[in-house]
Amino acid sequence: MKHLVFYLLCAGFFTLYACGGNEPPKETTATTPSTENNTATEIHGTEIKAGDITLSTPLNAAWVTKGKEIYGLKCQACHKLTDERLVGPGWKNVTTRREPQWIMNMITNVDMMLEKDAEAQKLLEQCLVRMPNQNITKDEAREILEFMRSNDGVK
Amino acid sequence: MMKITALPCRSAGIALLFTAASFQSCKPRGATAAVTGDAAEKVYVAPGKYDEFYSFVSGGFNGQMSVYGYPSGRLLRIIPVFSLQPENGYGFSEETKPMLNTAHGYVPWDDLHHVSLSTTNGEHDGRWVFANGNNTPRIARVDMSTFRTAEILEIPNSAGNHSSPYITENTEYVVAGTRFSIPVLTNEDVPINTYKDNFRGTISFIKVDPQSGHLNIAFQVLTPGVNFDLARAGKGPSHGWFFFSCYNSEKANTLLEVNASAKDKDFIMAINWKKAEEYLAAGKGKKVAAKYAHNLLDEKTHTATSTILNEVLVLDPKELEGIVYFIPCPKSPHGTDVDPTGEYIVGSGKLAAVIPVFSFTKMQQAIAAKNYDGSYDGLPVLKYEAVLHGEVTKPGLGPLHTEFDANGNAYTSMFVSSEIVKWNVKELKVLDRVPTYYSIGHLSVMGGPTKKPYGKYMVAYNKITKDRYLPVGPELPQSAQLYDISGDKMKLLLDFPTVGEPHYAEAILADKISKNSVKIYKIEENQHPYVSKGEGQTKVERKGNQVHVWMTAIRSHLTPDNIEGVKVGDEVYFHVTNLEQDWDVPHGFAIKGANNAEILIMPGETQTLLFKPDRAGMFPFYCTDFCSALHQEMQGYLRVSPTGSNVALAFSTGTNKPAGDKDSTAAGAKAE
Numbered sequence: 001m002k003h004l005v006f007y008l009l010c011a012g013f014f015t016l017y018a019c020g021g022n023e024p025p026k027e028t029t030a031t032t033p034s035t036e037n038n039t040a041t042e043i044h045g046t047e048i049k050a051g052d053i054t055l056s057t058p059l060n061a062a063w064v065t066k067g068k069e070i071y072g073l074k075c076q077a078c079h080k081l082t083d084e085r086l087v088g089p090g091w092k093n094v095t096t097r098r099e100p101q102w103i104m105n106m107i108t109n110v111d112m113m114l115e116k117d118a119e120a121q122k123l124l125e126q127c128l129v130r131m132p133n134q135n136i137t138k139d140e141a142r143e144i145l146e147f148m149r150s151n152d153g154v155k
Numbered sequence: 156m157m158k159i160t161a162l163p164c165r166s167a168g169i170a171l172l173f174t175a176a177s178f179q180s181c182k183p184r185g186a187t188a189a190v191t192g193d194a195a196e197k198v199y200v201a202p203g204k205y206d207e208f209y210s211f212v213s214g215g216f217n218g219q220m221s222v223y224g225y226p227s228g229r230l231l232r233i234i235p236v237f238s239l240q241p242e243n244g245y246g247f248s249e250e251t252k253p254m255l256n257t258a259h260g261y262v263p264w265d266d267l268h269h270v271s272l273s274t275t276n277g278e279h280d281g282r283w284v285f286a287n288g289n290n291t292p293r294i295a296r297v298d299m300s301t302f303r304t305a306e307i308l309e310i311p312n313s314a315g316n317h318s319s320p321y322i323t324e325n326t327e328y329v330v331a332g333t334r335f336s337i338p339v340l341t342n343e344d345v346p347i348n349t350y351k352d353n354f355r356g357t358i359s360f361i362k363v364d365p366q367s368g369h370l371n372i373a374f375q376v377l378t379p380g381v382n383f384d385l386a387r388a389g390k391g392p393s394h395g396w397f398f399f400s401c402y403n404s405e406k407a408n409t410l411l412e413v414n415a416s417a418k419d420k421d422f423i424m425a426i427n428w429k430k431a432e433e434y435l436a437a438g439k440g441k442k443v444a445a446k447y448a449h450n451l452l453d454e455k456t457h458t459a460t461s462t463i464l465n466e467v468l469v470l471d472p473k474e475l476e477g478i479v480y481f482i483p484c485p486k487s488p489h490g491t492d493v494d495p496t497g498e499y500i501v502g503s504g505k506l507a508a509v510i511p512v513f514s515f516t517k518m519q520q521a522i523a524a525k526n527y528d529g530s531y532d533g534l535p536v537l538k539y540e541a542v543l544h545g546e547v548t549k550p551g552l553g554p555l556h557t558e559f560d561a562n563g564n565a566y567t568s569m570f571v572s573s574e575i576v577k578w579n580v581k582e583l584k585v586l587d588r589v590p591t592y593y594s595i596g597h598l599s600v601m602g603g604p605t606k607k608p609y610g611k612y613m614v615a616y617n618k619i620t621k622d623r624y625l626p627v628g629p630e631l632p633q634s635a636q637l638y639d640i641s642g643d644k645m646k647l648l649l650d651f652p653t654v655g656e657p658h659y660a661e662a663i664l665a666d667k668i669s670k671n672s673v674k675i676y677k678i679e680e681n682q683h684p685y686v687s688k689g690e691g692q693t694k695v696e697r698k699g700n701q702v703h704v705w706m707t708a709i710r711s712h713l714t715p716d717n718i719e720g721v722k723v724g725d726e727v728y729f730h731v732t733n734l735e736q737d738w739d740v741p742h743g744f745a746i747k748g749a750n751n752a753e754i755l756i757m758p759g760e761t762q763t764l765l766f767k768p769d770r771a772g773m774f775p776f777y778c779t780d781f782c783s784a785l786h787q788e789m790q791g792y793l794r795v796s797p798t799g800s801n802v803a804l805a806f807s808t809g810t811n812k813p814a815g816d817k818d819s820t821a822a823g824a825k826a827e
Contacts, residue, residue: 072689073678077709077734086809087711128784129710135675135736 047109048101048138053145055100058155060146067140067147074134075144081151087129095152100145106131107141194648197639200227205669208601210614210662211270211284211297214238215633217655218265220286220297225601225612225662228637228651236295236304237265237288244754245304249458249728249763250683256461257291257309258446266290268317269385269659273363277324277390277495277606281667283368285320285329292316294331294361296368300671305452308370311445311467312339312357318383318399322363324390324606328428329370331359332383332399336406339377340443340469350408354380357469358399360428369451374435374468375443376426376478379532380406382415383424385490385556390606391497393515395429398500400488404531416506420483420539422531423491423502425518427478434475440468455682457760473533480522481531482513483539490556494565494580495606499544501580503554503567510554510567512583514544545583550576555596556659558603560610560640566603568595568615575615575638577645589645591636593619600640601662609664613638613645616657623650633657674738676759683761685730690714695806702727702804708742708756709734710783712808713776716791719815720804723771723797732761743779746793753779768795 071079078087094103098119105113106120110131113120124130136144200206206224209231214220218238222231239246239255246255246263255263265288273283283305284297292310297303310316310331318332336354338345345353356378361370381401389396404421407414434440443466450461472479482500484491485507492501500513520526521541528538553571560566564586567576573594577587595615602609615638620631632652639646678688687693687705693714694705702725707714713731721727731744735758745753746766754762768774778789794815796802805815 072691074689074734074736077690077707077712077714087709130783132710132735132740133737135677 047112048104048141050099050101053100053104053142055149059150063143063146064150067143067145067150070136070140070144071147074136078129085127088127088131089123091148091151093152095145095149095154103145103148104138104141107134107136107144108138190648191646194639194646198226198228198637198649200224200229205665207665208609208612208662209665209668210599210660211272212616212635212653212660213267213270213286213658214654215268215656215658216266218267218288219655220267220270220284221654221657222302223651223653223660224665225614226637226648228635228649230654232302233654234297234302234304236286236297237262237267237293237307239263239752241752242755244752244762244764247752247764248754249765250456250761251459253461254304254307254450254452254459256450257293257448258311258463259291262291264290265293267295267655267658269320270661271320271322271329271604272661272663273326273368274322274605275325277394279602279605279663279667280326281663281671283326283363284661285322287316287319287331289316289334292319292331292333294320294329294370296363296370298368299668301454301673303452305368305454306370307448307450308361308372309447309449310359310372311447312337312375312443312469313359315382318358318386320361321386321388321397323388323397323428324394326363326365328373329361329363330386330388330397331361332386333357334382334384336380336382347408350380351406354406354408356381356383358383358397358426359467360431371449372467374431374440374470376431377469377471377473378424378479379534381422381424382411384488387491387493387500387604389493389497389515390495393493393497393500395427396515397426397428398491398493399424399426400484400491400502402487402489416487420485421487421504422481422536423484423488423500423513425480425482427480430477431470431475434470434478435468439475440470442466443469453682455680457676457681457683457762479534480518481534481536482518482542483528483536484511485509489554492557492559492565492604494559495561495608497606499580501557501565501567503557505553505555505570507554508549510547510550510557510578511539512544512547512580513542517544518542547578547583547585550578550585551588556598558598558600558613559608560600560603561608562610566598566600566613566640566645568598570594570596570618573617575613575645577640587644589638589647591615591617592623592634592650593617593621597657597659599660599662602664604661609662611639611641612648612662613640614660614662616653616660618656620652624652674758675736676757678732678734678736678759681732681759681761683730683732685728685763686761687730687732687734689734690808693806693808695720695804697804700725704729704806706731706744707734708732708744708778708789710740711778711785711789713744713778713789713791714808715806716808717812718792718804718806719794719796720802721768721793721795722800722802723768723795725768725795727766727768727793729764729766729776730761731756731764733758735759740782741780742782742789744776745779746776747774755780766793768793771795771797771800 080090083090083092208225210223220234235245271285286295292313296306298305313333314337315334317334333356336356338353358376362373382403384400386399403415452459484502486504488502489505490503526541551569551572557567615636617634620634637649733756756762774793803815
């Protein structure tokens with residue numbers, strides 16, 4: 001039940017934000033637990049900036065293979081390799097639609113993205129299921145990105 | 156635990172006759188009479204803030220263990236241990252059924268009385284909680300990182316496993332003592348009235364592997380046919396010894412209420428387990444045939460296995476001198492508790508007018524000087540006066556259990572006079588007393604049984620509730636009460652209802668375990684034989700009349716969600732893997748008509764529900780744990796056809812594949 005409340009709150013919140021274009025209300029204490037005593041807060045990846053990633057060709061074949069493996073284990077249930085939306089968007093041409101750091105932050109840093117990235121917020125409105133934290137490291141996200149590039153025809 | 160029906164008010168009145176300490180006059184105690192003005196502030200834990208202590212509270216006849224936060228008294232978790240729990244499938248899923256296996260087969264209930272938190276050098280180390288099954292003797296180990304039952308060991312040659320599960324200061328051993336003596340090591344089918352000749356007790360010393368925590372019975376000590384009640388290990392100077400309270404030294408086998416209360420003194424039995432280890436190393440243990448189950452959870456496969464073991468080593472102290480000594484203790488001692496220094500051993504004779512405190516140093520001197528008061532069943536009885544440090548006089552009525560703070564004080568629960576009495580261990584002086592509502596059994600000082608008690612709070616676990624809460628019919632929740640013990644005077648802060656019937660409970664500083672709490676099972680490390688590591692590995696396979704479904708769950712669909720080709724008479728195993736890797740995103744699985752329960756599957760875990768369809772038809776299944784905005788859509792169908800039908804196995808998600816009917820649209824369907 002708590003999940004429902006949380007998602008509805010998020011969905012409602014983001015809808016408001018998208019429609020009104022106002023700053024999000026600062027009063028978030030009711031939904032955000034205090035962390036003062038909480039030693040067990042979740043750890044998420046740090047933000048990946050534009051300059052942190054270099055793309056090169058030819059593709060790193062080992063990364064493509066590893067990325068594909070991770071896709072099968074943790075991504076395939078929701079993302080097709082075509083442009084068809086399943087739970088989340090299909091991956092075809094995602095590397096031309098999105099910046100590489102955007103893709104990697106969506107994988108490793110989804111809370112931050114849903115908080116401040118307008119495109120990520122739009123996607124939540126469309127899909128209504130939060131992109132889950134699948135416990136993926138920065139290096140693994142880079143391998144997934146390489147697999148996405150391969151899926152988009154980069155050699 | 157015995158119950159009395161006497162009103163606590165009357166008990167207090169009776170107590171007045173016996174004690175010089177000032178009691179309230181015999182008028183109804185108001186619910187708030189004993190509460191101080193700042194009580195609410197002291198137990199208020201603001202939303203989002205954490206409690207300072209976890210308390211692991213035995214569930215008594217519900218066979219479970221509950222976890223409360225103190226000082227708020229909030230219920231955080233119920234851990235199924237000896238009883239099945241439909242809420243999460245414990246005892247219903249294929250992975251957990253073996254955990255409840257015994258030499259008597261599947262026993263899905265027990266009476267969980269006491270808990271012990273693992274210690275290193277006498278202080279909590281935050282690793283395991285041990286618990287006893289009283290009825291079909293068993294000891295369980297709960298892992299504090301997962302809050303799950305990780306192991307259950309059955310205890311042979313035992314009946315009424317009450318004097319358990321107490322631990323030595325480095326968790327070298329967990330002990331399990333018999334409440335009932337029975338004809339052990341022999342044919343059990345004897346006339347009951349041959350008790351004095353044939354019945355014996357046993358104390359099992361269960362070795363705990365220091366790394367894995369795995370349990371095995373190192374040896375059993377054969378004892379006279381008394382009844383063992385409770386126990387505590389020595390610590391510090393008395394490390395190496397263990398103390399057990401015994402009643403029924405009369406060896407009665409009927410109307411124990413009267414017949415086991417005849418003698419002025421029963422015993423505290425002291426066991427020198429280091430000496431026992433020496434005899435064991437010298438090969439003095441006798442191998443005895445015994446059938447008992449050892450059930451162990453494998454964290455990588457998320458699956459429990461049950462192994463039946465066939466023998467134990469038994470040491471007979473009648474033949475092996477220096478293992479067992481008896482200390483006379485007034486009138487059917489219930490609790491026997493060792494103070495933080497390890498020097499003082501407190502016996503709580505529940506029918507006694509005094510609380511005797513024994514000295515470990517004097518006990519050693521008495522043993523060295525053979526200062527005996529005869530023998531009991533050929534075993535030495537030490538002279539009461541020779542081992543006595545002193546007696547607490549007129550403490551109250553019906554002393555049961557004693558816990559300690561770090562300042563040399565003891566707190567004893569008084570069942571009959573419904574109060575807790577604080578007294579100084581060295582000086583044996585009563586310092587304070589507070590009423591409890593009503594008829595307290597066990598009590599728990601934060602860290603009370605360790606070498607370094609945290610103090611601060613104390614909880615009374617009461618046996619009678621009566622008027623403390625809104626009435627809920629004839630059966631009432633058991634009442635617990637939290638007291639502030641930081642000052643000279645004990646102060647009542649909070650009442651809260653509990654689950655089951657708590658006996659003992661033990662509290663630990665939250666920081667010692669919260670940081671180790673497991674949040675997810677890593678899907679990469681999942682070694683379940685039927686795991687689906689990704690949706691691409693989902694499938695349905697038939698093996699004779701068994702149909703195995705490799706299924707995945709992720710927000711918000713189950714794969715496969717359309718299954719055909721199952722027939723009446725089949726056994727369908729749903730092996731559901733939760734592909735989520737985020738904290739607090741379990742999925743559930745339930746199917747119409749299943750004769751068991753749902754299963755809850757934690758992130759990265761695989762659990763299996765067995766379904767035996769009893770008729771042809773359509774059997775919907777769905778996720779039971781509200782997981783997302785589209786949780787309601789997380790559902791599917793199992794089609795069951797009549798026995799002998801030619802519908803082929805077919806399964807899919809997201810596309811309407813051709814049906815499994817061979818006659819109509821068999822193309823594309825998977826052949827059986």
